[in-house]
Amino acid sequence: MPKLRMSTLPMKTLHNTSVETCARSCVQESSFDCQSFDVNNKLQSCRLHNHSSADDRMSVIVSKNTDHYRTYFERLFNHLPNHILTFDHKRQIFNVSVEQCSRRCVLEVTFRCQGFDYEVKLGNCWLTDLSPSNSHGLIPQVNTDYYERQSTGPLEYFLNFGFGNLQQIEGEQIYHKRVIGVSLVACAHLCLAESSFKCTSFDYIYDDKSCYMSMYIAANVYGLVTSRADDKNVVHYEFKDSYLRRFYPSPYSAVLGHNDKIVVGVTPSACARKCLEETDFICRSFDYQVHEGTCLLSTKTGSDVGGLILQGTSQVHHFEMKPHLDCGGHLETESGDFASPNWPRNYEHNLNCSWVITVPKFKIIRISFTHLILSTESTESCNQTSDRLLIVDEDRKNCLGNNIREFVSQSNNITVILFTNEFGDAPGFHLQYKTDWACGGHYSTPYGEMASPGWPSEYPPSQNCTWDIKAPPGVRIFLTFVKVDLEEHIKRPCHSSYDVIEISEDVANTSTFLCGRYNHFTYNSSRSRLYIKFSSDNRVEKSGFHAYYTFVYDDKSKLHLTPFKENLTSTESYDLFNITSLLEFQETIEPENENYSNNENLESGTNIHYIDYRLQPTAGTPIDRSNLTLQTERFPMFKIENELRFVIAILATCFSLVLTVLFGVIFITCRHYRRSHLKGHQGPVYLFNDDDSSLYEKDNTMNGETEKRRDTDIENQASLADVSFINPTYDGSSRQLLLPSCTSIPSAVNS
Structure with a gap:
């Protein structure tokens, strides 16, 4: 309450505090029951009170530099009018307000208070440790409201609409999945995890613990059925998306008569979004009529009009915008x-x-x-x-x-x-x-991206954008268009099209034009400067274009040499792309013509300035010229290139010799190991099954003596009763097979 303060003396005064600190002190106060506080904005002082402006015995008075605040524990509960949870309560409190009842539930220490039933006319408060998930459901009760403690599990994503279920529509399948024997929390979790359809609501029947999931909400089927057919205790829940979670819901309530704009035929989520995006006035709340799908935006809330108007069982729901709390x-x-x-x-x-x-x-x-x-x-x-x-x-x-x-x-x-x-x-x-x-810009880094404004959506009309790409001298630019989608022009040349892309390297040079549609287009510049211009008319708009570029270095880049700009500022960063050198070079005198021959100047030997890049932590950090060491040396570039080639050839030859010797040693070792192992084996090597092995023996004219030794080996092998598992290297007769490998052969194993 701006420019107001309590008329009574405070219980405690704090100095040099902010509003947030004062509010935290009031909540954490233990010596008395802090219910409100005043903040003097000029002196930055905080006065804590054990009463609030909601008390009939207390009053507030005008104060120029002071604002009055009171606690709002009621916001910690979901309000459901004309419903009660149970007749078995833990504690009763007489003649209190809803805010006082909410405070007692939050501050209760003898049991965990999960909510309360509140008798509106009598002001009686009934605290309970039960919730809909661990009780027998909700019970319709006139003039009594149920306040449910806000959940932190799957149920926090759903709004409880109380007793009722979705209406059945002839010819439509309202429920898409049914699960029996699950809890209310499990039903909410199943709806969130459903992937075969988009689950937006569910009806939960407490009698048989059944969960009916649906992709429809109450507004899609003209409301809920609230008659107690078949005496089933059923409660309806609807999913709250990111827009609805920005509001405090109050089902079956309204601020009728204070609506500033009406929108027809929208969902509750769309209504919440319209309230958030309203520009004609500051929308603070909205009422939503389920049957017609009507959205009523308002600048008022329940506290502004003296309280909400309860609608009984009429399906009109009120949503009040939550305040923004973050300061940064x-x-x-x-x-x-x-x-x-x-x-x-x-x-x-x-x-x-x-x-x-x-x-x-x-x-x-x-x-x-x-x-x-x-x-x-x-x-x-x-x-x-x-x-x-x-x-x-x-x-x-x-x-x-x-x-x-x-x-x-x-x-x-x-x-x-x-x-x-x-x-x-x-x-x-x-x-x-x-x-x-961006609609245009200047680029000097070795890699960059650009696209038409709005990409991949439609570009705006009447655009005139220019991108200027400048590479170091002697470096070319490779441009790639991933996709081009402009207004089609059939009977006119591309350069005179309504929407067109122009690629040019100089104002006087011939340009390349793009119009219509391309899935892929590349352009390789011959200079170190490139201009890309995009223009559109004021009629038809398409998705536009998306492109990227990279710098292409000449032969000098093989030595990892990159020209360094003379006029580089202390805060400018020079990003490297596919360059591993720690040195950047700059020629003493840059020729005026960008198409000069680098090799001719370098081969003759020239004075080269170079900067030791090892003084910088990374290549992407800003370059501070005061921290760089600038030196001048004579670099005969052709000698460096020949020496590097000679060293690389020697290293390649040595590496080939080492690999040849290593493979020879491995081959000889494996051959020796295999022969020694086969010499100790008393039977033939079988690489096939029984049928194939007989053909193998016949084709190789194996004598009967070999067959006899084979039968003897089988008789001497362990029986199946002595083995524990079957090794895949043995056949059905437990005959050992030797694999042609230099790895060790497993010994007889239990199968």
Whole structure:
């Protein structure tokens, strides 16, 4: 409550504290029951109270620099009107509010309180240690509400709609899978893990512990059936996606009469998304009518209108947006959203919040503000005395004024900073960001990527983008288009097409044009400079193009030599691509013509400046010229090349000789081992089964004496009763087979 404070004296006062620290102190206070606190934004003091503004006996008074806060334990429970859980309660508390009952349940120490039933008219609170998963289900009860402690297991992804089941539609299979004999938690887990269809809801019958899973929600089948047919105790649960989990649900409740926009024929998830993305007003809640699929957006919540209106069994549900709590963070996803602390309510005083957004390299960040409303103490929105929002992008600070809708970065890393003072406050900001491809840019690294804005979705109309790729002198550029999908032009040349890509190496040179569709296209430049231009008209848009490039080094690159820029700044990094040398070279005098012959200048021997790269931790770190050692030496390059070739030839010859000797030793050893082993063997070597071995003996005119020795060997072998497993190197008659290998032959094993 802004600019208000409790009229009574506090129980404790803290100094030099923030709102977050004051709230934590109130929750952790053990000497008394802290129910609210006041924060003086100018003095940064905190006053803890054992009463709150919700008490009828207490009052709040106006205070210029002080805001009043109270605890909200009720938010820790899911509210289900006109239902009770059980008649077997652990404790009863008379004449208390819902907030007080919630506090008693959270702070209960004699048992684990899982929820409570609350009699609305009498103000009676009934605490219980049961939950729907370990009881007999919910019971319809007029004028009594059930408050369920928020779960941390599979059930936290589902919203409990109480008693009822999906309506059956003629000709449609409503339930797609049924499982009997499982718990409620197991049913929720099965629905989350289902892969044969998208499970979005389930009905659970407590009588026989059966789980009915479905891809439909109540809005798809015109609501739930709440009649007690067959006296089955059934409860309906629906999945909450990422949008619905941003809201506090209150089934069978509404803020009727305070709706600012109506949308018909949408799901609850779509309604939640529309509330989050609303730009005409600050949407704080919405009501959803199940039967018609109607979404009613509102700037009001239950506390703004004196409480929600209960709808009995009418299937109208209320959803209130959860406040944003983070004051800064590091976001690395390619899309997301965040807002000022306490959004959609007014932000706090004395804030200094920083959000860092990092997306993949070669991409940019596109920010869309649904709202940006800051408090200003002067006519200038970015005055040092006013609340202000800054975006730091490549060392450039951009101060954003109120009502700005869009910001596009120049790099893949930005920082969003919010400063607030101790005076006024305002709603703040809510933004959504996503990655995109830049419309043009300058590239000088050995590798890079580029694409039309919006890729792989459609590019915007009326685009005129230019990418400038500059390689070191003597280095060419290899460009690859992974895919090109532009507006088709059949009866006109490509260079005059509506949407076209132009590739050129110089303004005066002949250009290469691309239009229509290509699955793959490559371009190899003859110079060290390349321009890529993309233009589109204002009518038909396609997905555009995606391309990447690499530097192609000439013969000098074989020696791992790369020209070094003379005017390199202290903060500029020079990334290496497929280069293993620790030295970078720079010629003393660079010729004006980029097509000069490197070999002619190098063969004659020239003064070469080189930089010892070992002074740097890695090749990708920024180069600080003050830490580099610049030396000048005479390098006869042709002598170095001949010496390297001679050394490589000698090493290759030595390596071949070593391999030849090694293979010879292995071959002789294996041959000797095999002969010695066969000499001690008393029978022939059988490599086949019984039929094949007889043919083998016949073809080799084996005498009867050999057959006799073979029969004798079989009689002397161990019987099957003495063996434990069958070795695959033995046949059915337990005859040992010798494999033609230099590995040792296993001895007789038990089969």
